[in-house]
Amino acid sequence: YGVRILGPNTIMGVINAANGLNTTFERDVMPRKGSIAVICQSGGVGACLLDWACFYNVGISKLAFMGDKIDVDDVDLLRYLGEDEETKVVCLYMEGIKKGREFIEEARKIVKKKPLVVLKGGITEESVKRAKSHTASIAGSDEIFNAALKKAGIIRVEDIEELMNSAIALSKQPPMHGDNIAIVSNVGGPAILAADAVARNNLKLAALSDETKRKIEGLYPGVDATNPIDMIADARAERYSKVLELVLKDKSVDGVLIINMLKSCFFEPEDAEVIPKIAKKYPEKPVVDVPAGGEDFALVYKVLGDTNIPLYNLPEKAVKALKALRLYGRVLEKH
Structure with a gap:
């Protein structure tokens, strides 16, 4: 039979x-x-x-x-x-x-x-x-x-x-067709750890254009738009939305890693709703999100868990996810 x-x-x-x-x-x-x-x-x-x-x-x-x-x-x-x-x-x-x-x-x-x-x-x-x-x-x-x-x-x-x-x-997320990562964060330390992980995984920090940096710093005078971008602790949905859009528009950027801490910051879980909305406008560039920690991760996961944005509780895990997207991008380029 x-x-x-x-x-x-x-x-x-x-x-x-x-x-x-x-x-x-x-x-x-x-x-x-x-x-x-x-x-x-x-x-x-x-x-x-x-x-x-x-x-x-x-x-x-x-x-x-x-x-x-x-x-x-x-x-x-x-x-x-x-x-x-x-x-x-x-x-x-x-x-x-x-x-x-x-x-x-x-x-x-x-x-x-x-x-x-x-x-x-x-x-x-x-x-x-x-x-x-x-x-x-x-x-x-x-x-x-x-x-x-x-x-x-x-x-x-x-x-x-x-x-x-x-x-x-x-x-x-889509495969990544380039090595250049932009990091957008509301805290400094985790962004630095993410930058270290980018280098360890044979990826690169994107060199943002002067125009992109000028626009970000013009909107938010206290922010240094050098990649990794630290938007400082009072960043909420509006700032994440505008900075993420400017970064995704930049031709030197192939993928974006976002960090949004809640503890010791002004960020609220519902602020994360802007991330998939902006990312949707740039479907060829992958975006991953890091609400680092345990409780913070769980709170943001309730908001974004059912969206197309992958979430990770540590920057290093998100970088490895971007590496997987880059590896598959190379596979498609060869085939």
């Missing part, structure tokens, strides 16, 4: 958020319908990603837990998700590949249409042994694996959080 087998040792099975299918042990758990698909070789890692998606209300299209892959494997699932209209981004956690050449060939076709983000387990000598006993995987050389991913145009990340953060950015 042509019935296919997923597993064994899959533990979690599959979830299809579009039609409500859930074969996991968690019958009452269903992530919000969205555009991120997850392929996972580990039930434990998959359960973590599922919990993350539910907690932060991240939109998911499909989740599939492969297990030992005696029949359905990475290539089959990639091929399916590559054609799935509900999926914009594909995330993979894997510990080994059985059909390496086929996987790379299929991936090269898919990245022309949608980004692939991979987290690889079993990259150290110690963890390779555990991966083999865990899901019967042959991990192989990490150097070879990394080279193959780059050749295929797959974005590689280092941990579970970066996997989800990158997927959120790629599902909500």
Whole structure:
């Protein structure tokens, strides 16, 4: 009858958020319908990603837990998700590949249409042994694996959080077609940390035009419009709106990282509503937002969580998200 087998040792099975299918042990758990698909070789890692998606209300299209892959494997699932209209981004956690050449060939076709983000387990000598006993995987050389991913145009990340953060950015924002980042903030220290992270991730601080700087400083005499721009602690919606628009208009800017602290500042959560409104006017340039911290993040997330603006609780995470958007921009430029 042509019935296919997923597993064994899959533990979690599959979830299809579009039609409500859930074969996991968690019958009452269903992530919000969205555009991120997850392929996972580990039930434990998959359960973590599922919990993350539910907690932060991240939109998911499909989740599939492969297990030992005696029949359905990475290539089959990639091929399916590559054609799935509900999926914009594909995330993979894997510990080994059985059909390496086929996987790379299929991936090269898919990245022309949608980004692939991979987290690889079993990259150290110690963890390779555990991966083999865990899901019967042959991990192989990490150097070879990394080279193959780059050749295929797959974005590689280092941990579970970066996997989800990158997927959120790629599902909500356009790819970035340049290295130049503008930072717009109402505080100094986090903006400096963001600038450090930009350099560490092989991106650049945008050199704003003299005209842009002159207009910003003309509107707000106390503000130094050197990138990163510190709009100072009394910045509210009006200032964010005007400065963000001027920065996005600047031809030297390829993407924008916004920081909005609430504590010790005048900024209120509802002020964040101007960010997606202005960003919408410049759909070719990605914008990410950092309401840094814990409580501040939660308050702004209530306002922007359902918009197309990705939110991160630390500047370094937002920079890595922009890096993922830049990497996918390079993939599209090559393909």
